[in-house]
Amino acid sequence: MVISVLSGKGGTGKTTVVAALSELIKNVIKVDCxxxxxxxxxxxxxxxxxxxxxxxxxxxxxxxxxxxECEIW
Amino acid sequence: MNIAILSGKGGTGKTTVSTNLAMTLGVSYVDCDVEEPNGFIFLxxxxxxxxxxxxxxxxxxxxxxxxxxxxxxxxxxNALAKAGKEIVVFEKLCHDCGACRLACKADALSYVKRSIGxxxxxxxxxxxxxxxxxxxxxxxxxxxxxxxxxxxxxxDHLVDCPPGTSCNVVTALKYVDAAILVTEPSEFxxxxxxxxxxxxxxxxxxxxxxxxxxxxxxxxxxxxxxxNEVKLFGTVPYSMEAASLYSKGMMLCENDNxxxxxxxxxxxxxxxxxx
Amino acid sequence: xxxxxxxxGQNKESLLDRRFGRCDYFLIYDTEAGEFEAxxxxxxxxxxxxxxxxxxxxxxxxxxxxITGNLGPNAFELIEKAGIKAYxxxxxxxxxxxxxxxxxxxxxxNAAGNAHHGMK
Numbered sequence: 504m505v506i507s508v509l510s511g512k513g514g515t516g517k518t519t520v521v522a523a524l525s526e527l528i529k530n531v532i533k534v535d536c537x538x539x540x541x542x543x544x545x546x547x548x549x550x551x552x553x554x555x556x557x558x559x560x561x562x563x564x565x566x567x568x569x570x571x572e573c574e575i576w
Numbered sequence: 577m578n579i580a581i582l583s584g585k586g587g588t589g590k591t592t593v594s595t596n597l598a599m600t601l602g603v604s605y606v607d608c609d610v611e612e613p614n615g616f617i618f619l620x621x622x623x624x625x626x627x628x629x630x631x632x633x634x635x636x637x638x639x640x641x642x643x644x645x646x647x648x649x650x651x652x653x654n655a656l657a658k659a660g661k662e663i664v665v666f667e668k669l670c671h672d673c674g675a676c677r678l679a680c681k682a683d684a685l686s687y688v689k690r691s692i693g694x695x696x697x698x699x700x701x702x703x704x705x706x707x708x709x710x711x712x713x714x715x716x717x718x719x720x721x722x723x724x725x726x727x728x729x730x731x732d733h734l735v736d737c738p739p740g741t742s743c744n745v746v747t748a749l750k751y752v753d754a755a756i757l758v759t760e761p762s763e764f765x766x767x768x769x770x771x772x773x774x775x776x777x778x779x780x781x782x783x784x785x786x787x788x789x790x791x792x793x794x795x796x797x798x799x800x801x802x803x804n805e806v807k808l809f810g811t812v813p814y815s816m817e818a819a820s821l822y823s824k825g826m827m828l829c830e831n832d833n834x835x836x837x838x839x840x841x842x843x844x845x846x847x848x849x850x851x
Numbered sequence: 852x853x854x855x856x857x858x859x860g861q862n863k864e865s866l867l868d869r870r871f872g873r874c875d876y877f878l879i880y881d882t883e884a885g886e887f888e889a890x891x892x893x894x895x896x897x898x899x900x901x902x903x904x905x906x907x908x909x910x911x912x913x914x915x916x917x918i919t920g921n922l923g924p925n926a927f928e929l930i931e932k933a934g935i936k937a938y939x940x941x942x943x944x945x946x947x948x949x950x951x952x953x954x955x956x957x958x959x960x961n962a963a964g965n966a967h968h969g970m971k
Contacts, residue, residue: 514587654900
């Protein structure tokens with residue numbers, strides 16, 4: 504069972520509610536999807552077990568010797 | 577002069593501060609939190625202009641298409657894919673870059689517009705008000721933010737930014753000269769404030785801080801400001817009265833208990849940004 | 852014929868990955884040659900439309916069958932248009948999923964699951 508907590512408006516208390524509810528349920532995985540500004544971990548004195556880079560796209564590189572600066576964009 | 581109001585954390589009071597400062601300073605207010613624009617609830621402008629924001633997406637002429645798949649290979653956003661006997665277009669993924677048409681050798685691609693949101697402008701209490709509204713369910717806010725900010729007239733603006741520190745905020749920052757970071761004196765507030773500070777520093781934008789919901793004590797945000805020599809323009813008190821006014825959609829700066837505070841902050845801001 | 856299986860690793864003992872769009876690898880099994888070939892999933896490095904990138908890659912391999920957990924709506928549309936059949940399986944070792952398919956022990960995926968939803 505996956506339950507999402509969302510609100511539309513910022514600062515209404517999503518993280519607070521998630522932390523509180525998750526403490527009352529056995530065998531639960533807490534997931535912080537606010538990747539812009541994740542706050543859930545601040546409630547816990549934990550330690551990182553695993554860190555992985557997320558690759559989400561390519562960065563353009565211009566070959567100056569070929570570029571004719573047409574600025575077509 | 578465009579001044580951004582941002583925070584990192586949601587709900588710290590960007591809209592409260594920006595609407596009240598805009599009125600106090602007598603400058604235009606721009607709401608570019610296009611996913612959830614709230615500023616007009618307080619300012620309540622009469623809308624004088626309304627226009628759609630369009631993006632384009634490709635349409636394939638199946639008679640001309642030779643199914644080479646070059647368009648799909650060129651697309652960096654997975655908006656086109658070859659499957660069976662057709663090229664499938666995924667409109668909502670299209671970033672309107674035009675690469676597919678450049679790649680097509682069969683002249684089978686043309687573009688069609690679709691609306692993803694609206695821009696609105698009007699007047700309230702003697703200041704100009706502008707905002708962008710993204711349609712619910714649309715994945716990309718940037719085209720709306722960009723059009724909103726690009727088409728502003730030459731005047732001073734307070735730009736009420738979206739929460740967070742990613743794409744939407746970065747786009748807004750491209751159009752501003754200075755920034756006011758609004759925070760609250762809590763661990764979450766400070767944590768996200770630091771991210772916002774990193775962001776404005778990355779883009780060399782002069783900035784200062786306003787602490788909303790302030791407890792009047794020497795709190796962790798004030799300590800941070802002192803330790804890092806960050807300008808503190810002022811605070812808005814954590815009070816039942818302020819919360820009550822806000823919850824009724826009323827302007828703090830029109831209330832005798834808060835007017836002077838906003839005037840003082842406005843003075844400090846004008847001085848800091850040599851405006 | 853060729854069968855594509857979404858996988859967590861590069862060899863046939865690796866477990867099936869229930870996600871399609873963002874699985875780490877695809878293992879392609881050639882029934883005639885009786886061999887597995889591994890490839891990195893292009894969908895993994897996509898900002899968006901991972902299911903589309905993954906489906907496109909699999910379509911280009913000329914597979915007839917896909918074995919995975921679920922398919923999101925974008926991937927499902929492409930797979931259907933390409934005439935590929937998809938089957939759902941638990942996270943078993945890849946070679947076992949092929950055996951189960953050949954014994955007709957897997958149910959066909961007839962509709963898209965939720966978007967971004969390789970897990971149930």
